[in-house]
Amino acid sequence: MRLLWQRAVRLQKLMPQTHLSPHTHARRLLATTTASARGSGQEEKENRKWSSPGSKAEMFLYSAFWAGGLGLGYFWLTQRYSSTPDEEVKPDDEAVARLWHITPRKDLPTYKAEQVEQHNAPDKGIWITYGLGVYDVTEFAENHPGGDKIMMAAGSAIDPFWAIYQQHNTLEVLELLESFRIGNLEGLTVPNAEDELGSPWAKEPERHALLKPASKRPFNAEPPIGLLAEKFYTPNEMFYVRNHLPVPVLVPEEYELEIDTSGGEQGGPLLTLTLAQIKALPRHTVTAAIMCGGNRRSEMTHIKAVKGLSWGAGAVGNAKWSGARLCDVLREQGVQPNETMHVIFEGADLDPTSHPYGASIPLSKALDPRGDVLLAYEMNDEPLTRDHGYPIRVIVPGVVGARNVKWLTRIMVADHESDSHWQQNDYKGFSPSTDWDTVDFSKAEAIQAMPVTSAICTPLPGERVKVDPQGGYITVRGYAWSGGGRKILRVDLTGDEGKTWHVAELEQEDSPDGRHYGWSLWTARLPITEEQQQRRKAGGSGELEIWAKAVDSAYNVQPEKFEHIWNLRGVLANAYHKVKVKLA
The missing domain is CATH 2.60.40.650 (Immunoglobulin-like)
Incomplete structure (x- = not known):
């Protein structure tokens, strides 16, 4: 089962022989109603991206599906995959795959929520729901790439988790999930995809129209590369955006930054600073470029596929950052140089388990006056925008963007690195010969300074x-x-x-x-x-x-x-x- 995550696209090897591929199920679901409308000899137009109804019957079905909300996905599936029943799903069909969990499967039984709740442990079987679907992930749970976090959804819905962890919404992951589907959830209506009420993404900030998204939730985008070299200081609205979770809403009057310099000792020094207190500290300014660790990843994929957002060469920007020096704050708290210690940063952006985005840097970098690590509140002489960490973010010059934590709420001096996913299981480099079967993130150093x-x-x-x-x-x-x-x-x-x-x-x-x-x-x-x-x-x-x-x-x-x-x-x-x- 360890290989499932890496080889999700090989669905036929993962499913029982009676379990057909997801797009085959969707096609057969409407086969009887669309066969006469399509006609047996109809061929797909070359490179067609959207279905075009032809006959009156077909036009009627097309309108009905649109009105029904799910019809577009059904119609696209039945039209696009009208050749061999088990042909491989193409990578550009990710949008269709995102409809599977809200598509009733008439070939599978229906379960009540109470039945699903009983399957909440390995000995009882681990069932989860997503939208209308019920899935048995017992065999997969042990090897879930996110560790045992999948158990928090055992016997219940994964919807709130996937609403934040949008990296799950890729074709291969959706195919893998659908391969575990065992039924439909009773009494659940199809959600309106446009309904943002209660969504963790409901209060996202507005972005410049020229930013090219690499993903929309969380929002990640880069400016047109042709504009990037026009200004030495990248305009704030054109600076690339890298978010891992929903953008938090922080009120400046209520903002507090907790600084724990105890090194893990009980009752050690603890300092809380308000935004006004941070701004009252000596102001320091540094020009620093911030670059995403995945900048230019899209070029690397030409050699062989990789996992990650398809960044071009625009996931970088250069700005003038102003704020208080972290070394001054730490020294005022009596922190002494120690080559074995680390400084951990945590943001206000939370995952569904209330764990924040986190990262860490060596204490030696944080204490170095020449390291210019800032508690920044200004970017190019303007207050930080929400996408760039308002009201306070840490700027760690010369270091990969992932360590420049935004919406900073906590700093801790510790004898270990941050235990966050992004420090321990991401943003690390490996040999070209290392693959997902052999990788061991625990044996690789976290990226700090970036290469030329x-x-x-x-x-x-x-x-x-x-x-x-x-x-x-x-x-x-x-x-x-x-x-x-x-x-x-x-x-x-x-x-x-x-x-x-x-x-x-x-x-x-x-x-x-x-x-x-x-x-x-x-x-x-x-x-x-x-x-x-x-x-x-x-x-x-x-x-x-x-x-x-x-x-x-x-x-x-x-x-x-x-x-x-x-x-x-x-x-x-x-x-x-x-x-x-x-x-x-």
Whole structure:
């Protein structure tokens, strides 16, 4: 059963032979009512994404299904999968899979809630409900990737958990769940998908229309890459958003930050600061880039699939952060340097079990005056927005974004790292040979300082680029950054697969080495060779692939290929950035 999570798409191997695939069930459910309307010889239009009714009967059914709420999913299923009964579900059918749990299955029995409640332990069988579905997850519970948290829903509904853990709503996970379905729940009406009343997502903030979502719940989005290198300080509304849970609603007058410096000792020092008290502390400002650990993950998936949000190169931003220095607060509380200690941060964003998002950093980083760790309340001279941690977030310059905890409510000095999922079982790197069958998160170090990276922002992939008629070059712009305070020394570009390299001009702060936390923007005039120009003039494709690589102050350089750094979580994706364009 350990392999189920990794191999969910192989449903036929997981199910009893009498248990058909979910889309087959849905198709057979309406087969008798749609067969005459479709006609036996109807073929799907190539690349069709939405069904188009043809006959009057078909149009009637189409309207009826829309009115019924679930009809669109049924109709799409019956139309889209009208070839072989057991063909594999395609990855772009995730939206359909999200309807399965609110789809009654006439081939399965109906159970009362009281019957489900009796199956709440391994010896009785572990049943759960999701929407209209009843599922027997007894065999799977022991190997649930979230540990024993699945037992909190034993004999009851997982709906409130999945409402927050939206990472479950992927095709492979939904297929896996449906393979465990044993029946329908009696007396439950189909929920209205548009009804937000009581939803943990009901009070999400508004976002800029140009942000491109990688997921909507929780909201994660990046700006268009073509805009990213236009400003040294990323505008607040265009700064990428990385949320793991619903955005909390905090009232500034009621806000309190608890700081526990006891190191786990009973009755040790405990400090509570209000927002006004934090703002009354000496104000410090630092320019720092924040980058998601999964930035550029989408490029790594071209080598082999990984698990995680499909980020482009825009999950990074650079801002001027202002607030109180954490080192001042900790020293005032008598905290002394200790290389074995850690500082744990917890946010106000809670999961259904009331556990907060959490992360930790070494105490040595927190106490270092040159580490510039802030209790930040301003971003680019404006109050933090809700998406970026209002009213207080911790800024840990040079460190992966996951440690920059937002909506900060608690700080604790401890002799251990945070025990949160995101510290212990995520945001860690592995060998390209490690897979989900062999991975052991407990034996890998949590990511702290990020590696050197760069990305081309303009021109965009596939863009037709005009060659300067006088100089015979094209203009290329982008960003570069390295973690740990390391300065970008150089960005090299090539248009001939490394035969010749050209150095970009840098725009960056004049900060001392070891404290260079902001990114560097760069501009390069990339010469177009005579051969490339002649090929273009002769009517050739005129295609050109631009490569970019950065070098930091420790002379770390980006690796050439993603094959050499692939990892199952798709983090630390810092190979050469390559963009193909067409010469105009």
